[in-house]
Amino acid sequence: MLDYLHALDLFTPEQRQIQQEARRLLESEALPHVREWWEAGTFPRHLIPRFGEMGFLGANLPEQYGCAGIDNVAYGLVMYELERIDSGLRSFVSVQGALCMYPIFAYGSEAQKRHYLPRMASGQLIGCFGLTEPEGGSDPGAMKTRARRDGRDWVLSGTKMWITNGTIAHVAVIWAREEESGVVRGFLVPTDAPGFTAREVPHKMSLRASVTSELVLDEVRVPEEARLPGAEGLRAPLSCLTQARYGIAWGALGALEAVYEEAVEFARSRITFGRPIAGRQLVQAKLADMLTDHTAGLLLAWRLGRLKDEGALHFAQVSMAKRHNVRAALKAARAAREILGASGITLEYHAIRHMLNLETVDTYEGTYDIHTLILGREITGLGALE
Ligand SMILES: Cc1cc2nc3c(=O)[nH]c(=O)nc-3n(C[C@H](O)[C@H](O)[C@H](O)COP(=O)(O)OP(=O)(O)OC[C@H]3O[C@@H](n4cnc5c(N)ncnc54)[C@H](O)[C@@H]3O)c2cc1C
Numbered sequence: 001m002l003d004y005l006h007a008l009d010l011f012t013p014e015q016r017q018i019q020q021e022a023r024r025l026l027e028s029e030a031l032p033h034v035r036e037w038w039e040a041g042t043f044p045r046h047l048i049p050r051f052g053e054m055g056f057l058g059a060n061l062p063e064q065y066g067c068a069g070i071d072n073v074a075y076g077l078v079m080y081e082l083e084r085i086d087s088g089l090r091s092f093v094s095v096q097g098a099l100c101m102y103p104i105f106a107y108g109s110e111a112q113k114r115h116y117l118p119r120m121a122s123g124q125l126i127g128c129f130g131l132t133e134p135e136g137g138s139d140p141g142a143m144k145t146r147a148r149r150d151g152r153d154w155v156l157s158g159t160k161m162w163i164t165n166g167t168i169a170h171v172a173v174i175w176a177r178e179e180e181s182g183v184v185r186g187f188l189v190p191t192d193a194p195g196f197t198a199r200e201v202p203h204k205m206s207l208r209a210s211v212t213s214e215l216v217l218d219e220v221r222v223p224e225e226a227r228l229p230g231a232e233g234l235r236a237p238l239s240c241l242t243q244a245r246y247g248i249a250w251g252a253l254g255a256l257e258a259v260y261e262e263a264v265e266f267a268r269s270r271i272t273f274g275r276p277i278a279g280r281q282l283v284q285a286k287l288a289d290m291l292t293d294h295t296a297g298l299l300l301a302w303r304l305g306r307l308k309d310e311g312a313l314h315f316a317q318v319s320m321a322k323r324h325n326v327r328a329a330l331k332a333a334r335a336a337r338e339i340l341g342a343s344g345i346t347l348e349y350h351a352i353r354h355m356l357n358l359e360t361v362d363t364y365e366g367t368y369d370i371h372t373l374i375l376g377r378e379i380t381g382l383g384a385l386e
Pocket residue numbers: 095129130131132134135136137138139161162163164165206207212360363364365366367368369370373384385386
């Protein structure tokens with residue numbers, strides 16, 4: 001693992017072992033094929049049971065529900081290794097664990113936890129998280145999806161957009177506003193329920209090895225037992241986003257490592273004007289920026305993990321790390337692509353695939369600018385967001 005400032009000395013032997021095992025699996029079963037998956041625009045579903053066996057799914061949730069129960073630094077390292085291969089793989093695991101299993105764990109009934117969590121940890125059941133709507137994702141409070149009470153049932157209607165795993169999910173965590181009270185509530189909706197349809201978003205030029213979908217709910221009826229009883233108000237889905245953003249702050253550094261290593265290797269062997277381009281100041285400046293950003297980002301992520309384990313993590317700290325680390329990885333991928341010259345525009349190299357993926361990662365789970373405004377509010381006490 002790229003580790004310029006010996007950050008690994010801060011990690012426990014167990015955390016390092018988890019990172020190494022994840023790297024071994026992904027290098028043998030994913031890396032050799034990722035280019036084909038990305039080019040074909042397919043998500044490698046056959047890896048889902050492998051991710052389950054490895055304990056990647058909901059890895060930081062407790063063992064009593066069939067999860068690996070690892071600490072948050074180890075969990076972050078798994079995200080790092082997944083995204084070192086492709087942001088699409090990390091996105092699948094983030095959605096399954098942080099956006100679907102976490103809300104069931106945090107807000108679900110005991111019966112919901114016992115039913116869903118072990119099956120989702122093994123990969124037998126796949127989840128998706130429906131918050132964003134076609135009219136915009138940055139302002140989830142403006143959601144139009146409605147939940148109407150009808151006896152002991154709820155009837156859901158609305159459209160969700162840009163939903164990862166939508167067409168392959170068995171269960172959708174749907175956030176909707178209760179018609180009468182206006183309170184935001186979460187529901188576990190089976191994707192084979194009458195009135196539920198999912199359609200894949202075509203023509204993506206980013207996150208191609210990941211399923212992205214539109215969900216339409218047309219008077220979908222679910223029983224009261226499908227509601228997450230502990231989720232009341234927008235705070236519930238936002239807390240799930242904090243979990244996912246935490247993983248993204250680690251994951252982006254994996255992508256940064258991949259493009260940095262590729263750029264260094266290429267620069268050493270590429271000769272122009274009789275000398276390797278690695279010996280040129282302009283190239284070295286780009287590499288120095290990449291390594292510095294990775295080093296700073298890794299320390300940031302590690303500290304975040306420790307705070308999360310202590311239960312002392314604030315969402316704005318997660319915003320800082322998501323914003324910084326993802327933008328650093330995106331800048332590094334663009335610089336790596338530049339160092340590779342014309343070769344950098346082909347999928348023979350990883351840089352452009354990571355670069356295009358990171359455009360999504362920079363946008364989803366709160367755009368760079370939205371996290372800027374969250375931090376701005378923390379600093380000044382004045383909200384520029386709403
Ligand atoms: C591949 C992919 C997968 C995704 N997966 C999921 C998923 O599984 N579940 C889910 O619910 N969502 C998902 N999303 C949606 C994602 O979270 C949203 O795209 C994101 O929140 C931004 O919303 P938007 O695209 O509607 O942009 P908008 O909210 O319309 O924003 C457009 C632009 O305006 C800027 N902007 C917005 N408000 C302000 C403001 N107040 N001040 C200044 N600038 C502002 C933004 O920064 C952005 O640049 C996914 C998106 C993608 C691309």
